Amino acid sequence: MIDVANNKTISPQRLSHLKELEAEAIHIIREVAAEFENPVMLYSIGKDSSVMVRLAEKAFAPGKVPFPLMHIDSKWKFNEMIEFRDNYAEKFGWNLIVEHNKEAFEAGVGPFTHGSKVHTDLMKTKALLAAMDKHRFDAAFGGARRDEEKSRAKERIFSFRDKFHQWDPKNQRPELWDIYNARVHKGESIRVFPISNWTELDVWQYIRLENIPIVPLYFAKERPVVEMDGNLIMVDDERMPKELRDQAKMRMVRFRTLGCYPLTGAIDSSANSIEEVVEEMMTITKSERTTRVIDFDQDGSMEQKKREGYF
Amino acid sequence: MANLDIKEFLDNDEQKDLLRLLTAGSVDDGKSTLIGRLLFDSKKLYEDQLDALQRDSKRVGNAGENIDYALLTDGLKAEREQGITIDVAYRYFSTNKRKFIIADTPGHEQYTRNMITGGSTANLAIVLVDARTGVITQTRRHSYLISLLGIKHVVLAVNKMDLMNFDQEVFNKIVEEYKILLKDLNIPDVTYIPISALDGDNVVDKSSRTPWYDGPALLDFIECVPIDKDRNYEQFRYPVQYVLRPNLDFRGFCGKVASGIVKKGDTVMSLPSGKTSKVKSIVTYDGELEMAMPPQCVTLTLEDEIDISRGDMLVHVDNMPTVSRNIEAMLVWMDEEKLDMDKQFYIKHTTRTTRAFIDTVQYKVNVNTMEQIAETNNIMQLNEIAKVSFSVAQELFFDKYSDNKQTGSFILIDPITNNTSAVGMITGESTKDKSTNSFSVITLDLPSLGIDEEHYMAIEKVCNSLSRQGVDVNLIK
Numbered sequence: 001m002i003d004v005a006n007n008k009t010i011s012p013q014r015l016s017h018l019k020e021l022e023a024e025a026i027h028i029i030r031e032v033a034a035e036f037e038n039p040v041m042l043y044s045i046g047k048d049s050s051v052m053v054r055l056a057e058k059a060f061a062p063g064k065v066p067f068p069l070m071h072i073d074s075k076w077k078f079n080e081m082i083e084f085r086d087n088y089a090e091k092f093g094w095n096l097i098v099e100h101n102k103e104a105f106e107a108g109v110g111p112f113t114h115g116s117k118v119h120t121d122l123m124k125t126k127a128l129l130a131a132m133d134k135h136r137f138d139a140a141f142g143g144a145r146r147d148e149e150k151s152r153a154k155e156r157i158f159s160f161r162d163k164f165h166q167w168d169p170k171n172q173r174p175e176l177w178d179i180y181n182a183r184v185h186k187g188e189s190i191r192v193f194p195i196s197n198w199t200e201l202d203v204w205q206y207i208r209l210e211n212i213p214i215v216p217l218y219f220a221k222e223r224p225v226v227e228m229d230g231n232l233i234m235v236d237d238e239r240m241p242k243e244l245r246d247q248a249k250m251r252m253v254r255f256r257t258l259g260c261y262p263l264t265g266a267i268d269s270s271a272n273s274i275e276e277v278v279e280e281m282m283t284i285t286k287s288e289r290t291t292r293v294i295d296f297d298q299d300g301s302m303e304q305k306k307r308e309g310y311f
Numbered sequence: 312m313a314n315l316d317i318k319e320f321l322d323n324d325e326q327k328d329l330l331r332l333l334t335a336g337s338v339d340d341g342k343s344t345l346i347g348r349l350l351f352d353s354k355k356l357y358e359d360q361l362d363a364l365q366r367d368s369k370r371v372g373n374a375g376e377n378i379d380y381a382l383l384t385d386g387l388k389a390e391r392e393q394g395i396t397i398d399v400a401y402r403y404f405s406t407n408k409r410k411f412i413i414a415d416t417p418g419h420e421q422y423t424r425n426m427i428t429g430g431s432t433a434n435l436a437i438v439l440v441d442a443r444t445g446v447i448t449q450t451r452r453h454s455y456l457i458s459l460l461g462i463k464h465v466v467l468a469v470n471k472m473d474l475m476n477f478d479q480e481v482f483n484k485i486v487e488e489y490k491i492l493l494k495d496l497n498i499p500d501v502t503y504i505p506i507s508a509l510d511g512d513n514v515v516d517k518s519s520r521t522p523w524y525d526g527p528a529l530l531d532f533i534e535c536v537p538i539d540k541d542r543n544y545e546q547f548r549y550p551v552q553y554v555l556r557p558n559l560d561f562r563g564f565c566g567k568v569a570s571g572i573v574k575k576g577d578t579v580m581s582l583p584s585g586k587t588s589k590v591k592s593i594v595t596y597d598g599e600l601e602m603a604m605p606p607q608c609v610t611l612t613l614e615d616e617i618d619i620s621r622g623d624m625l626v627h628v629d630n631m632p633t634v635s636r637n638i639e640a641m642l643v644w645m646d647e648e649k650l651d652m653d654k655q656f657y658i659k660h661t662t663r664t665t666r667a668f669i670d671t672v673q674y675k676v677n678v679n680t681m682e683q684i685a686e687t688n689n690i691m692q693l694n695e696i697a698k699v700s701f702s703v704a705q706e707l708f709f710d711k712y713s714d715n716k717q718t719g720s721f722i723l724i725d726p727i728t729n730n731t732s733a734v735g736m737i738t739g740e741s742t743k744d745k746s747t748n749s750f751s752v753i754t755l756d757l758p759s760l761g762i763d764e765e766h767y768m769a770i771e772k773v774c775n776s777l778s779r780q781g782v783d784v785n786l787i788k
Contacts, residue, residue: 014539015607017329017410026608027567030553034621034662059565059608061596063557147403154400173731174424174645176431177720178567179659183729197412199403205325279317 018206022055025194027178028157029059032067032139032192035182039067039139039192040097042128045081046258047214048143050088051203052195054212056141057092068095070140072131074123075105076260078236084215099131111262112241119260129165132189139182139190147199157196163187200281208274217255218277220269224248231265256281327405330538331412333430333462335453336439341470345439345508346415349530350404352515399429408534422449423678423694424645426456427734431720434538435464437529442475442505446488452678454489458496459641459696459736461716463541465501468529472521473507479523495681497713500536504529542605546710547571548632548718549579549625550661555610563594563610564619569661569717571627573611574602581617582624582634582708588615605717620775622663624708632708632718637741639673640712642691642699646725646732650691656732658703660721666704666783667723670741673698691733700741704783712736756787 015023032039041056043049056065071085089096101109104122111119132140146153156172158180173181184190195203207214224235226248233240235248240262253266254277271277336342402413414429416422430436436457440450457465467489475481482505493501504513505521506529512518515530527535548569555563573579573590580587593600594610603609611625619625626632644650650669658667672687675697683698691697712719723733755774757767767788774784 014328015604016325017327018325020329020606023567023606023608027552027606030565030608031662034553058596060553060555061610062561062594063555063563146401150400153402174428174722174734175731176428176722176734177716178432179661179720179722181659181722181724181729181731183657183724185729197401197403199405199410201324201405202410205321208321209325275317275321278321282317282320 018202018209021195021198021202022058022206024178024197025052025055026059028180028192028194029056029141031180031182032141032190033060035180036139036190038135038137039141040070040135040137041065041067041141042143043069043071043085043096044143044258045071045077045085045215046143047207047218048145048195048198048203050212050214051198051206052141052143053088053092053094054210055194064093068097070097070099070131070135070137072124072128073098073100074119074127074260075100076110076119076123076239076262078215078217078234078258078261078264080217081215081258084213088213097131097135099127099134101127101130110239111260112239116263119263123260132165137189138184139192141192141194143195144193145198145200145203146193146196155193155196157193158182159191159193160184161189161191165189167191201278204274204278204281208278215258217258219273220252220254220271222250223253223266225251225253225266228262232267233264234261234266236261323407324405327408327410328539329410329412330435330533330536331414331433332533333414333416333426333433333436333457334439335416335426335430335436335457336470337449340439340441341508342439343415345437345468345470345506345514346402346413348508348511348514349411349413350402352511352530399425406530406534411533422452423456423643423696426453427460427643427645430457430460430462431734433460433462434541435466435533435536436462437466437468437533439468439470439508440485440489442469442471442481442485445485446492448679450489451492451681454492454496454498455676455678455681458498459643461497461713461736463499464536464538465498466529466532467501467503468508469503469505470508472505472512473510477505477512477518477520479521482524502526502532502536504532543570543715543717544572544604545570546630546632546715546718547573547577547579547625547627548661548708548710548715549573549611550663550718551619551621551623551625552662554620561612562616563612564625565608565610566625566662567608568603568605570605570715571630572602572604573625573627575600578628579611579613579625580628580631581619582626582632583706584617584619584623586615586617587628588613588617590614622661624661624663626708632710633740634706634708635740636704636706637700637702638707638709638737639698639700639739639741640721640735640737641676642669642697642723642733642735644691644693644695644697644733646728646730647693648725648728648730648732649693650689650733652689655726657724657726658707658721659724660707660709661718663705663707665707667701668703669699669701671700673700698738699735702741709737711739713738753783754785754787758787 101123109119109122144152156175160173161167225232226244232253235245252270254269254271255264255266269280271280334342334346400415404411416425416429438453440446469482469485486503505524506513512520513528515528517528548571549566550569551564551566553565555565575590575593577590578587579590591612591614593603652669655666655668658665672689672691675684675687675695677684710718719737721735722731725732774786777784
């Protein structure tokens with residue numbers, strides 16, 4: 001209880017950590033809307049994005065969110081993700097922009113043929129940078145969290161990018177209190193991470209409390225999967241080589257993170273509700289990003305990708 | 312964990328509050344080891360992170376056969392190679408009682424800049440000293456910065472007690488040394504704990520090797536220290552962040568309650584206009600509230616239609632901030648480029664951005680000795696701290712930093728590089744009448760430019776938007 005010295009008639013409740021994190025995020029989101037000319041919210045369709053999107057809806061209620069949502073479609077996302085994305089945007093009245101690397105797509109770039117590094121570079125990083133330039137966005141929200149990965153733990157909430165969209169970890173702007181430096185020159189931009197300080201558990205807890213819709217792939221179901229280099233990869237379409245598809249077995253699995261289906265491993269699970277997912281998370285012995293194939297390309301690979309402009 | 316009732320766990324987890332903590336100490340004080348242990352012992356470390364850690368420890372670890380906890384917190388490739396921490400890193404862990412965010416900052420190179428960056432939001436600081444060396448220059452420096460930032464709770468963790476046979480005398484002597492140092496500082500709550508980060512003594516559990524110590528273990532203390540009274544609930548300050556006009560019937564002012572408490576029906580004054588009205592409603596996505604407190608983000612609607620825009624501030628009429636263009640502050644220089652007295656900086660204070668000129672650098676502070684240096688030559692360089700007086704183009708609505716962090720803090724932005732050049736903590740209104748610095752204001756005489764009246768509104772809108780960015784235009788209609 002707070003001791004409100006001059007006013008005994010009110011006894012406000014102390015804010016819980018989630019309410020405090022929520023307030024921090026709403027403040028950040030409003031600050032961007034107020035200070036930038038042309039911001040965009042990057043939407044990955046994952047659970048973290050879903051939370052960020054809800055926070056944006058909260059920030060401007062009862063009004064509409066004054067910036068669009070953009071999805072960089074690598075063309076290898078799970079079909080269920082795309083379906084979810086379109087339904088969500090329509091239901092909640094978002095202006096949704098979808099961009100992809102047309103050239104690379106037409107040239108047939110994909111993880112099975114070109115490997116994860118080339119695929120991610122062309123279909124995700126390059127596509128994102130081209131979209132940023134095309135729309136001249138001067139700020140882009142991302143749903144990254146600092147507890148996900150070591151290099152993210154050191155990134156500012158307002159993360160400056162030069163005109164080549166590069167991150168310079170050794171030369172970050174000091175960031176104090178809740179005063180964010182939003183000034184950029186033409187062509188430069190800021191990546192903004194409103195849920196930097198949330199943990200994986202905070203995200204699940206918030207989804208639970210706020211009833212935020214998420215892609216059903218997060219919950220267990222019998223799905224056709226193939227074992228590839230120790231990862232359980234789901235057969236999501238015909239583009240998976242036939243010799244792999246032929247090995248597919250039905251297994252009760254779910255996904256801890258969502259991305260390109262050939263690069264996202266499933267885990268054996270029967271967790272069917274948020275509570276069961278959290279229970280599994282608390283007792284499971286692997287951290288979240290181990291199911292992401294791209295993190296293991298090389299030592300410090302996320303830091304390298306971020307320097308090149310990846311989120 | 313096996314018999315865990317997950318619903319109960321989640322319901323309990325939801326109620327926890329958040330403590331932000333700063334760790335200060337040099338490379339050799341065992342700071343990263345301590346953080347690693349807090350994370351490890353509070354079961355935050357997942358098995359695969361541990362696997363990777365054991366692999367890394369053998370390759371580049373500095374802890375011999377033991378796990379090198381420092382590798383957990385040293386994130387970036389460059390610093391793993393050099394074996395130093397180069398910037399602020401954030402770490403997260405939770406216990407049954409509380410959630411924690413640790414800002415880990417290096418103790419040596421660029422220490423001031425990094426520590427100031429990491430500590431601005433901290434509720435509590437852990438200052439590590441080596442039991443073998445006791446209070447040293449760095450301890451003094453870190454404690455000064457903690458005091459400057461207004462962090463109210465400090466734990467002096469006397470580490471490496473294992474190397475001093477857990478000798479009570481050693482501990483007591485260091486406590487006395489630190490108490491002398493504290494006399495020059497403003498830190499209201501200090502707790503002293505003898506620990507061994509490497510072996511875990513008094514970190515999570517009380518150690519049997521310090522029977523003479525009757526205080527809490529470190530984790531116990533940071534789990535329980537009350538922080539909810541640290542916020543300012545008296546002075547209502549509501550910097551308007553964004554004006555929401557979804558339709559003709561709704562005009563809401565979005566903002567964060569910086570301090571104080573606002574209730575429905577309260578009479579509020581808008582600064583700088585001085586116009587008053589009553590709070591009609593406190594709107595959120597989750598419904599209307601009867602009252603709001605810091606750091607809640609809400610939208611206020613008022614009974615009367617008064618002109619309010621971003622950068623304005625709503626306050627209670629009987630509790631006003633200082634309104635002035637002349638300000639004194641402690642300034643920390645954060646930029647490689649040194650202070651140029653001829654430069655007009657942008658100043659961002661709450662949600663208000665305007666221009667600022669430094670008038671004088673009154674004195675500098677030696678962070679190692681806390682001595683004031685009168686000879687300044689009006690120069691400030693990276694990592695230097697000074698008392699300055701400055702003037703701003705538009706009035707700011709502020710309080711002393713020591714009374715109100717939210718309305719007592721600001722940043723200076725270089726208008727050319729856009730870097731955050733300096734950060735400041737307001738000490739008061741500047742008494743000197745310094746009007747030597749004149750702000751160049753552009754004047755647009757619309758009638759004499761032959762501009763039709765129908766365009767006035769559009770031009771005014773553009774000028775308002777420029778003004779919010781710190782560029783003032785004097786409009787003649």
